[in-house]
Amino acid sequence: MLNETEFRSADAPAADRLAYWAERVGQTHAPVRMTSDHAHDFRAVQRVIDLGSVSVWPATFQQLVIRRTPRLIRRSDPELYHLSLLLGGTGTGSWDREEAVYRPSDLHINDSSVPWEIRTGKDPVTAVGLELPKALVPLPRGADCRSVPKRVPAGTGIGALLAQFLSQLIADTACYRPADAPRLGGVVTDLVTAVFAHALEAENSLPPDTHRRALLLRIKKFIQEHLHDPQLTPAGVAAAHHISISHLHRLFENEEATVAAWIRRRRLEAARRDLIDPALRSCAIHAVAARWGFPRAADFSRAFRAAYDITPTEYRSRAAAADTSPRH
Structure with missing residues (x-):
């Protein structure tokens, strides 16, 4: 079985649960500020699946406003890309003058080095979070972290491949061995790299091995269907x-x-x-x-x-x- 931990805000006193969740997200992704209409008794559940350099975390949580501020970035920056596959609920993200609206089956993407704000809808959000070091994701020449897409549809193309992989992974981690973790992390990294490159219309700039593995996964999905x-x-x-x-x-x-x-x-x-x-x-x-x-x-x-x-x-x-x- 893969190395996996579970968090429940209900394990803390009601008045401390939002702060408890903010601390947890700070450890899983990067330090953030949070406010919520449910601050008096905030509810959240999270599993964290360790894939070596990569971590995957399915979670469900109540309405939130989450901010990653310049001050927090100066204080601590793990230099991670964060992706969330939205399974339920809605949200809006903003970066400087840019804004994106997220709905189920969307991939939401942000960067621990860039200030951002996420506002979720009134209904609870269920998502699969993904954290991976930026150093593992080679961007095409001329691209930088600010050019990384903020929203990618997960219903078609490479976005669908990544979404399907994450959904299958979280459904049953018992069928894997601990030694499989870095291999699965490598697959995730290749898929994220392919998603970024495709969204930037630069798929030909992918490293050959990454391109090969992404193509192989696409072919296997085609065969299965x-x-x-x-x-x-x-x-x-x-x-x-x-x-x-x-x-x-x-x-x-x-x-x-x-x-x-x-x-x-x-x-x-x-x-x-x-x-x-x-x-x-x-x-x-x-x-x-x-x-x-x-x-x-x-x-x-x-x-x-x-x-x-x-x-x-x-x-x-x-x-x-x-x-x-x-x-x-």
Whole structure:
């Protein structure tokens, strides 16, 4: 399991909870000033997931006005970029004469070295915060911290890749080992770098390795969304991303499987989950196979047995028997 800590403002006396939360944000991001309509009994919950140089923190909190002032910057500047994936609630951010309005599925971005103010709406905010050192994010030539975008849509493109990654990460940290933390932090850093560069219309200025990994993540997301298509092939994947088949194979050279094997494994895993789903028990095995890109039942049975050393029929029967056993 990843190293993770949890904070609840309710652990402090009611009158101290807003100050307690401000101190917590000061440790997680950078020192800030806070005011709230709920200062008499402020409610906030936060998890902090340690990914080495990067930290991710899902949180829910009540209405706030948060300020990062020039005086606070002079006193302490950890030189971090902060990103928040907004899942619920609204907010408005301002920097000098610039302003941005945030709604669910937006990525809000700020910089610990630049003064800013965030005002959230009256409803509680649920967001996934992300902190990473600015030194890890190479900006394109000619760009500086003030040119970094303040708002990025997370519904499409690279913003959606980052949002999906963060959502999956926070959903279940138990499936990872502590040794995975720096690797996951590296993926986050690459995605943030790609988000910045794309927003600055300078994607070609990305370091080659960052560009490669961002492209690989985009390709894997595409494959996952098209597993049902029996025509999904390496050639089709390459064409959809405007690269050659040889380039696609090079991207997968350091992965656990070739492109074709990766597609087949994802299809088999999806079919395997459906076979043991009680809600789908009346669905014929050939229909499950077709649903995940195996139009020929015989091909599915051979692939399934080769992967799991059991036929689909036997696998489903064992799962059904386990569901009805007295011990279960």
